[in-house]
Amino acid sequence: MKVETEIITACIRKDGRAEYELYRLTYGYLMSICLRYTLNREEAKEMLNLGFFKILTNLKKYQLETSFTAWIHRVMMNTLIDEYRKKKVHKDHIKYVEDYEEIHESTDVNNALIKMDVEQIHALIVKLPPVSQKVFNMYAIDGFSHKEIAGALDISEGTSRWHLNFSRKKLQEMIIQLNPNVLKLVAG
Amino acid sequence: MKNEKKFYDILNSKFYEREIPFDEDNWKAMRGIIDDSRASKKRVLWLLASLFLLLCAGGELFIPKWSGRDGKSANGYTNTSIGVSSKKKETGNDTHSNPKLSLNHAGTSLSSASINTPVDSNNNTPLNTSSASLKAANNIVINGNVSGQNTKDVSLYEKNSHSRHHVKSENGIGVATNPASVQASLPVSFNQKGNTVDNKSNDIVKNANQNKLLADKKDQVSPVPSTSKTTQATSMLSIKAATSSGAAKSTVHGTDSVIAGSEPLPQRFSNEPRVFQGKTNFVSVDIGTEYSGGWQIGSVVQAKGFNFVVGAGYTHYLGSKWFLKTGLQFNTFGNMSPLTYNYQHSVGHVIYDSVITTQRLYFLRLPVQVEYFVGRNKKSSIGVGGAVWYLVGSSGYATTYQQTDNNPPMDVQKYTQNTLLDGYSKVNVSAYGFYRYVFSRKFSMYIMLYSELTNMKDNTFFGDKIIEKTSGFQYMLSYNLN
Numbered sequence: 001m002k003v004e005t006e007i008i009t010a011c012i013r014k015d016g017r018a019e020y021e022l023y024r025l026t027y028g029y030l031m032s033i034c035l036r037y038t039l040n041r042e043e044a045k046e047m048l049n050l051g052f053f054k055i056l057t058n059l060k061k062y063q064l065e066t067s068f069t070a071w072i073h074r075v076m077m078n079t080l081i082d083e084y085r086k087k088k089v090h091k092d093h094i095k096y097v098e099d100y101e102e103i104h105e106s107t108d109v110n111n112a113l114i115k116m117d118v119e120q121i122h123a124l125i126v127k128l129p130p131v132s133q134k135v136f137n138m139y140a141i142d143g144f145s146h147k148e149i150a151g152a153l154d155i156s157e158g159t160s161r162w163h164l165n166f167s168r169k170k171l172q173e174m175i176i177q178l179n180p181n182v183l184k185l186v187a188g
Numbered sequence: 189m190k191n192e193k194k195f196y197d198i199l200n201s202k203f204y205e206r207e208i209p210f211d212e213d214n215w216k217a218m219r220g221i222i223d224d225s226r227a228s229k230k231r232v233l234w235l236l237a238s239l240f241l242l243l244c245a246g247g248e249l250f251i252p253k254w255s256g257r258d259g260k261s262a263n264g265y266t267n268t269s270i271g272v273s274s275k276k277k278e279t280g281n282d283t284h285s286n287p288k289l290s291l292n293h294a295g296t297s298l299s300s301a302s303i304n305t306p307v308d309s310n311n312n313t314p315l316n317t318s319s320a321s322l323k324a325a326n327n328i329v330i331n332g333n334v335s336g337q338n339t340k341d342v343s344l345y346e347k348n349s350h351s352r353h354h355v356k357s358e359n360g361i362g363v364a365t366n367p368a369s370v371q372a373s374l375p376v377s378f379n380q381k382g383n384t385v386d387n388k389s390n391d392i393v394k395n396a397n398q399n400k401l402l403a404d405k406k407d408q409v410s411p412v413p414s415t416s417k418t419t420q421a422t423s424m425l426s427i428k429a430a431t432s433s434g435a436a437k438s439t440v441h442g443t444d445s446v447i448a449g450s451e452p453l454p455q456r457f458s459n460e461p462r463v464f465q466g467k468t469n470f471v472s473v474d475i476g477t478e479y480s481g482g483w484q485i486g487s488v489v490q491a492k493g494f495n496f497v498v499g500a501g502y503t504h505y506l507g508s509k510w511f512l513k514t515g516l517q518f519n520t521f522g523n524m525s526p527l528t529y530n531y532q533h534s535v536g537h538v539i540y541d542s543v544i545t546t547q548r549l550y551f552l553r554l555p556v557q558v559e560y561f562v563g564r565n566k567k568s569s570i571g572v573g574g575a576v577w578y579l580v581g582s583s584g585y586a587t588t589y590q591q592t593d594n595n596p597p598m599d600v601q602k603y604t605q606n607t608l609l610d611g612y613s614k615v616n617v618s619a620y621g622f623y624r625y626v627f628s629r630k631f632s633m634y635i636m637l638y639s640e641l642t643n644m645k646d647n648t649f650f651g652d653k654i655i656e657k658t659s660g661f662q663y664m665l666s667y668n669l670n
Binding site for chain 1: 191192194195196198199200202203204205206207208209210211214215217218219221222225226
């Protein structure tokens, strides 16, 4: 994604054409984030527009010398987290034990993962429980630390770790199920 | 662990390389959100602006009166008059100062209607003067005898001006204060022992104000349980009111301050500008700009544009919220081009001609206006007035030349002329309405709309009843000298 500075400055001036161009350029990137944190495509579109509106209205705060992609990623993530918090009716009081089992991934699982289509992987991730799904997305794909995840989702860091490991384990199981050859290799 | 990291890296790269086709329909929805948001922002801005104006104009009316606000303190009038001298410049025979213009080409007396022709200064060619009114408006004739007695019409224009003022309190310490200012300036309330107590609620202060006005002295001075902040705040304000006829000491933020024995409240209550709080007269300096709509002569618009205004004012307190203001203003009317006026001295085989181009007119104006202050803290006023304009000068140039038949002009000479006023009415009258906002004790601004009532140009020579009027607006800043 390459966004010219001119487009950003024009958007600050509320130039309609520049706004369209910025939307078009960032659509795929932002949508890929939204799709991972929402239940369906319609909700993802709704969230994307909400996030993009925040990006537009806060463009003045963006510092041109920094990464625009990182900035809009952060804004989009904050939007998604805010919405998650709004929808979260009550706090999850379940305290997960930290002593998770260390998983020793097989290289073959990773090889199988490489061969998989992103839509297939996404289909597996959405099968995870909601909170585990969010933790996994935030840690594995969006690069959040456990501390940040804990703060964002209002859970403890230990719980975040538990969700991550649970998710990874589940995903690997699902990948092996989809690729029987991998299972043979691991067993062998 | 290495495999775990690789697992995440693979996922990361797969998701960020994911290609999602652009959805045009979703952009339409986005556009709607953006437009709605901006429209609502505009609505909010308009609403805020309207509220601001309303607050400026009359918001204070809704605030309960502070006792002693309209105190009848015997502040005498400080009648400070300013000298008004208008210097009238001699006009009329100025063509004599120009050797060319003063030439007497005897025996070439002509009828004005047949000779006078407005000239476009850009190309020095006669304008289309098919309209009788145009001729009447613009022509100047010297019938051979250039003694000046036959000089007529030079178009001019003008504007009106008005002055306004600030009034200054004669009470050294702020006197009347409305409750709003009390609320705004009262960060802490305190009990009568001098212990400061946080005052967080405006309601508390409001209640306190009411109590202050109503409470009995003895009740107010009676000890108040220190556990109730609300009661303390109320009590202290009550005490202040109760002690208005005596003198009491209290501690505010650890600093001793004396609550005055008479109507005036503590100085800290008087931060808000209350410029016109006494029976005071003021002298001010006014400066600003003026936009004149100008007038039309044929297809040409004259005097349209922004001009400079400067003046002095004198404001006299009439009573209650009424003030009378007068003064003297100097202003100019520019953008007089492109019309010029011919002084044609002779016709025939050889023409001696003089063309006068007036570029700017200068007026002295004497405004008289009445203004009424809306609200209690006298920050906004509205008013009406009238102004007499006196034309004191002009600037431009004169061009003389000689022309034979249809040959190009010869002996073309250009002279500066700053005195020729013929063709314009010396005296004009205008009416206006205005709004004034007081920024501070010294500064205020005026926005006024005016309309000239009389005729800018003097067309009587031709017997045509052509009226050239102008209207426009002024934006003035006024600075109080006292």
